[in-house]
Amino acid sequence: MPAVLPDSPRELAGLIDAAITKLGSASLGLASDTEVTATVEVLERAWRRADGVNAALLVEVSDRNLWLGYATPRAWYSEYLRLGPGEARRREVVAEAIGVCTALTGQPLPPKREPLAVAVAAGVVSGEHVRVIEQVLNKIPHQADPREVAAAVTVLTEAAKAATPKDMNRLGQRILAHLDPDGTLTDDSDRHRRRSLHLGAQGADLMSKLSGYVTPQVRAKLEILLDNWGKPGMNNPDDDEHRITGPLALMTLDATDPNPTTDPDGTTTGRDTTVADARHHALIQARGRDTRTSAQRDHDALEAGLDWLLGHEALGKPDRIPAEVVITIDEHDLARRAGIGVTATGTMVPIGDLIHLAAHATPWLAVFHHHTRSVLNFGRGRRLATKTQRLALFAAEPGCSKPGCGQPFSRTQAHHATRDYAHGGSTNxxxxxxxxxxHNRAVGTKPGQWETHVFTNGPHTGRTGWRRTGTDQPFQVNHTHDPRTYLHGTVFDPNQHDHDQAAGDDQTTSADGDTAPPTTPIMKRIRPDEHWGPPRVGNPDTIDRSSPVEAVLALLVAA
Incomplete structure (x- = not known):
């Protein structure tokens, strides 16, 4: 007799949860090989069907605005359910392809890819199959015959029942070649739609993968840069003693006057072949020392071009954070010339690389000291934060302070966390x-919005907590930008041993004998001068300018 199942979606989901919990505690070692194989197959079929159910649920979450308080339904899945942006995007793609939407008249609309929806509901095609097939279909030129596009969906769906998602890419290439064999259907609108550039996350070695699609115009410009700046011998970082920097043109041009003149005897003035010969000879020698591959030379050429942009202030007047290199780092790491700094764009930079960054940009440094009061407390009757205040904010929060948000500080705004400016908040x-x-716009007093709070004591002193408006949930801080937060106080904390030794000497004691809590970190500039920003708080004659941290950094920059 078949089991009688409830009709409530919540009760059905509860049964699935209970069944999975029971299955997790089952004694699999006592099962036969046939039973284990059958269990795997049944469970996989259930997961594939669950992709279809998840697509239907995502449509409901979107239509009912259950994601209010987040930017999009995808953000709700990414942050509220902690799926992360990758999995949230995959579910969104699957829902757009096989989900049943509702028209303005209230009538259900058929799925965009109906054959795929049927296959997923049957448990023979997975959500990953759908994602890869959608990638293939998105490459089809918009001028292609709709009947052929529909046929491509059917062919890919049938193939997915017997092939892996990776196989769909190879089959997709064959279909694309059939639909547009000579490339005549692909036009500027298709190329414009597909253009992209993605800078991947940093790995354990701090290296990042750069990928994407560039338009023919961008490729032509990039090839000019790589061809001129990436020639053998040029911009070689391994050639420390006689490194030749800049474009190839500076090395091959004769040192001539831009307006040479011809004397009556036929000789040309304004020409100095001695300099040109010396440049040419130096380039030949540099080529002999160059052992880089072509790909490595292209990488170094791109770096040299970026150095040129930063060095010539090509990003505009450096009065905003994104146009400058801003680094925050722990004082102990800086003093022992080890560890990693974090830039305003979220990049982790080894201490040694600070030397090169300081040589080609307008560098700022935020040094964390756990027991020092802030000297950048400018309370003014203005709504917008000053540049110096934004630098101090970056020292406390390396990016958006909303928990789960990965936007770097260069893409943030100054948010009044204690009280909104419109309600009497100060710009301190x-x-x-x-x-x-x-997330700045998501803060408010209405249901579904967020409220913020600045911690004044405890381990999160100086940081901003977030929670839903009108709830009594505890405020949460964002640990996304600096995972090392989870290591503090553990055996994996590189500074724990130093902190334990200096605990008795490194604490600041207040007048009543209590240890002062940590507050906003001090901001220091790599190349300090007397007129870089608003006047400092306090008597200038009593300000200690002989910080050992600045002294160490000065040695690094001068090296």
């Missing part, structure tokens, strides 16, 4: 934080 650095545009 201790009352503000960094928040990306969408």
């Amino acid at each position: 650095v201790t009352d503000m934080t960094g928040a990306c545009g969408r």
Whole structure:
């Protein structure tokens, strides 16, 4: 007799949860080989059907605005359910392909890829198959015959029942070649739609993968840069003693006057072949020392071009954070010339690379000291934060302070965390934080919005907590930008041993004998001068300018 199942979606989901929990505690070692194989097959079929159910649920979450308080339904899945942006995007793609949407008249609309929807519901095609097939279909030129596009969906769906998602890419290439064999259907609109550039996350070695699709115009410009700046011998970082920098043209041009003149005897003035010969000879020698591959030379050429942009202030007047290199780092790491700094764009930089960054940009440094009061407390009757205040905010929050948000600080706005400016909030650095545009706008007093709070004591002192408006949930801080937060106080904390030794000497004691809590970190500039920003708080004659941290950094920059 078949089991009687409830009709409530919530009760059905509860049964699935209970069944999986029971299956997790089952004694699989006592099962036969046939039973284990059958269990795997049944469970996999259930997961594939679950992809279809998840697509239907995503449509409901979107249509009912259950994601309010987040930028999009995808953000709700990514942050609220902690799926992350990759899995959230995959579910969104699957839902767009096989989900049943509702028209404005209230009538259900058929799925965009109906054959795929049927196959997923039967448990023979997975959501990953759908994602890869959608990638293939998105490459079809928009001028292709709709009947042929529909036929491609059917062919790919049938193939997915017997092949892996990876196989769909190879089959897709054959279909694309059939639909547009000579490339005549592909036009500028298709190329414009597919253009992209993706800078991947940093790996354990701090290296990042760069991928994407560039338009023919961008490729032509990039080839000019790589061809001129990436020639053998040029911009070789391994050639420290006689490194030749800049474009190839500076090495091959004769040192001539831009307006040479011809004397009556026929000789040309304004020409100095001695300099040109010396340049040519130096380039020949540099080529002999160059052992880089072509790909490595292209990488170094791109770096040299970026150095040129930063060195010539080609990003505009350096009055905003994104146009400058801003680094925050722990004082102990800096003093022992080890560890990693974090830039305003979220990149982790080894201490040694600070030397090269300081040589080609306008560098700022935020040094964390756990027991030092902030000296950047500019309370003014203005709505917008000053540049110095934004630098101090970056020191406390390396990116958007909303928990789960990965936007770097260069894409944030100064948010009044304690009290909104419209309600009497002050523009003090201790009352503000960094928040990306969408999360800054998500703060408010209405249901579904967020409220913020600046911690004044405890382990999160100086940081900003977030929670849903009108709830009594505890405020949460964002640990996304600096995972090392989870290591503090553990055996994996590189500074724990130093902190234990200096615990008795490194604490600041207040007048009543209590240890002062940590607050906003001090901001220091790599190349300090007397007129870089607003006046400092306190008597200039009593300010200690002989910080050992600045001294160590000065040696690094001068090296």
